Amino acid sequence: MCADIRHFANHHAQLSETVMQDSPIQRLDPELIARYDVSGPRYTSYPTAVQFTDQFDEKSFARAVGDSNGAPIPAPLSIYVHVPFCRQLCFYCACNKLVTQDTAKAVEYLDLLEREAQLHSKLVDPDREVRQLHLGGGSPTFLDDAQLERLIGILDQYFKLNRQGEWSIEIDPRTVTVERMKHLAKLGFNRVSFGVQDINEAVQAAVNRVQSLEETRACIQAARDVGMKSVSVDLIYGLPLQTLESYSETLDEVERLAPDRIAIYNYAHLPERFKAQRLIQRHQLPSAETKLSLQELIRERLLAAGYVHIGMDHYAKPDDELVNALHNGSLQRNFQGYSTHAECEMIGMGVSSISAIGNSFAQNSHRLPEYRERVLAGHIPIIRGLHLSEDDQVRAQLISQIMCQMKIDKDDFLQHFGVEFDRYFERDIHALEHQLKQMQDDGLLEPYDTGYRVSETGRYFLRNVAMCFDRYNQASEKFSKVI
Numbered sequence: 001m002c003a004d005i006r007h008f009a010n011h012h013a014q015l016s017e018t019v020m021q022d023s024p025i026q027r028l029d030p031e032l033i034a035r036y037d038v039s040g041p042r043y044t045s046y047p048t049a050v051q052f053t054d055q056f057d058e059k060s061f062a063r064a065v066g067d068s069n070g071a072p073i074p075a076p077l078s079i080y081v082h083v084p085f086c087r088q089l090c091f092y093c094a095c096n097k098l099v100t101q102d103t104a105k106a107v108e109y110l111d112l113l114e115r116e117a118q119l120h121s122k123l124v125d126p127d128r129e130v131r132q133l134h135l136g137g138g139s140p141t142f143l144d145d146a147q148l149e150r151l152i153g154i155l156d157q158y159f160k161l162n163r164q165g166e167w168s169i170e171i172d173p174r175t176v177t178v179e180r181m182k183h184l185a186k187l188g189f190n191r192v193s194f195g196v197q198d199i200n201e202a203v204q205a206a207v208n209r210v211q212s213l214e215e216t217r218a219c220i221q222a223a224r225d226v227g228m229k230s231v232s233v234d235l236i237y238g239l240p241l242q243t244l245e246s247y248s249e250t251l252d253e254v255e256r257l258a259p260d261r262i263a264i265y266n267y268a269h270l271p272e273r274f275k276a277q278r279l280i281q282r283h284q285l286p287s288a289e290t291k292l293s294l295q296e297l298i299r300e301r302l303l304a305a306g307y308v309h310i311g312m313d314h315y316a317k318p319d320d321e322l323v324n325a326l327h328n329g330s331l332q333r334n335f336q337g338y339s340t341h342a343e344c345e346m347i348g349m350g351v352s353s354i355s356a357i358g359n360s361f362a363q364n365s366h367r368l369p370e371y372r373e374r375v376l377a378g379h380i381p382i383i384r385g386l387h388l389s390e391d392d393q394v395r396a397q398l399i400s401q402i403m404c405q406m407k408i409d410k411d412d413f414l415q416h417f418g419v420e421f422d423r424y425f426e427r428d429i430h431a432l433e434h435q436l437k438q439m440q441d442d443g444l445l446e447p448y449d450t451g452y453r454v455s456e457t458g459r460y461f462l463r464n465v466a467m468c469f470d471r472y473n474q475a476s477e478k479f480s481k482v483i
C-alpha cells in the first residue's frame with residue numbers, strides 16, 4: 001500500500017467509527033436486496049487481481065523493489081508465506097490448496113521456499129525490518145513442528161525479522177495439540193487464527209469439515225495458556241443447512257469461546273470456478289434474504305457481546321489492536337482481510353502469493369509444477385502483476401477509505417490530491433452523483449458537510465459503494481455475490 005493511502009485513511013477515522021456503531025439498521029426490503037445483490041469484488045486490493053497482467057514480470061518486480069529500497073525511508077516489511085497443503089477437502093473451499101496425506105510433499109516445498117527466500121533477499125535491502133509475518137494456506141499446520149522450525153529458520157536467515165513483531169499463523173484445530181501450540185509460541189508466533197466456520201454438526205457434515213467443539217475449545221485454551229496476544233476465530237455464513245436458529249447456537253458457543261477477533265465471511269458459491277463447491281447441494285444453501293438476516297443476527301449478537309464491528313465482516317474486542325487500528329486510522333484491507341501494520345509493504349512467498357511493493361502488485365504462479373520449475377531455474381516465480389497508474393492509486397485510496405473507514409470524504413480528497421473531488425470525477429460526475437443519490441435514498445449513505453458516511457444498513461452493501469469508484473466496472477460473474 002502506498003504511503004498516500006495510509007495517510008488518507010487516517011483522517012477523521014475516529015469520527016466515522018463512533019457514529020457507525022450506534023446507528024440503527026434499517027429493515028431491508030426485498031426490492032432493495034434485489035437492486036444491490038450483484039456480483040462484485042471483495043476489494044482486498046484495488047485494482048483487483050483480475051486486472052493483473054503477464055506484462056508485469058520478474059523484472060518489473062525487481063524494479064519495484066529497487067524503487068522501494070531507494071525511498072528516503074524504505075517501508076518496513078510484512079511477509080506472507082502460503083502453505084498450500086491440506087489433509088482433507090472442505091467443500092466450500094475457494095483457496096489455492098492441494099489435498100494430500102503425503103507429508104513428504106512439504107519437505108520439497110520448504111526447499112523451494114528456501115530458494116525463493118534467497119532470491120528475494122538479493123533484491124530487498126537487508127536493513128528493512130520485517131514487522132509482520134503471516135503464515136496462511138491451505139493449512140500451515142500441515143507442516144510438522146520440525147518443518148515449521150525450518151521455515152522460521154529460513155526466514156530468519158534471509159530477512160531481518162523483528163521478533164517483537166506481529167507473527168501470526170492460521171490453524172486448523174484438527175491438526176494442533178497443546179504441545180504443538182507450545183512449540184508455535186516457542187518459535188515466536190504470538191497471534192493465531194482458528195478455522196471454525198460453523199459449530200453445528202449437520203452444517204459441518206454438509207461441507208465435509210467435521211471438527212468437534214472440544215477440539216476447538218482445547219486449541220483456544222492452549223493458545224491462551226501459552227500467551228498468544230490475539231486469538232481469532234474464522235466463521236462462515238451462507239453455508240448449506242444454516243438457519244437463524246442453528247447459527248444462533250453457533251454464536252452461543254463462539255461467545256463462550258470469547259476470541260479476541262472474529263472474522264465472519266460470506267460464503268460465495270461459485271461452483272463454475274471452484275470445483276470443490278460442486279459437492280455442495282445448491283438447494284441446501286440459504287437464500288439472499290436469509291443471509292441478510294444471518295448478518296443482522298451476527299451483528300446484533302456480537303455487538304451485544306461487546307465486540308466492535310470492523311468494516312464488512314470483522315469483529316474485535318475493544319482492546320484488540322484491530323480496534324486501535326480502526327480508531328487511529330491505520331486499519332488496512334489487504335489479501336488477508338482487515339489488518340494492522342498498514343505502514344508495511346508486503347512480500348508474498350509460496351505458490352499463488354501476492355506481493356504489494358511500492359505501487360505494484362506481483363503474483364506468484366498458482367500451479368505448483370510451474371512454481372517449482374521457475375524457482376529451480378533461479379527465478380522469483382512471478383507470473384503476473386500490475387503497476388498502479390496515478391488514477392488507480394487515487395481510486396485505491398478512496399476504496400480503502402470506504403472499506404475501512406466507511407466514508408467518502410471530499411475534504412480529505414482535496415487535501416491529499418490537491419484537486420476537488422467533483423473536478424477529479426468531472427467526466428463521470430452525473431452518473432456518480434446519480435448512484436450516490438440512489439444509495440442515499442435507499443438509506444445506504446448518509447450525507448454530511450464534506451461527504452458521505454456509510455450507514456449501518458449500507459455496511460452490508462460496502463462493496464456496492466466501492467464499486468461506484470471502480471474504473472474497471474467489475475460487476476461480473478467472476479466475482480461473488482455481494483449478499
Ligand code: SF4
Nearest residue numbers: 086090093095097138
Ligand atoms: S478451507 Fe482451508 S482447510 Fe479447508 S480445504 Fe480449503 S484451505 Fe484447506
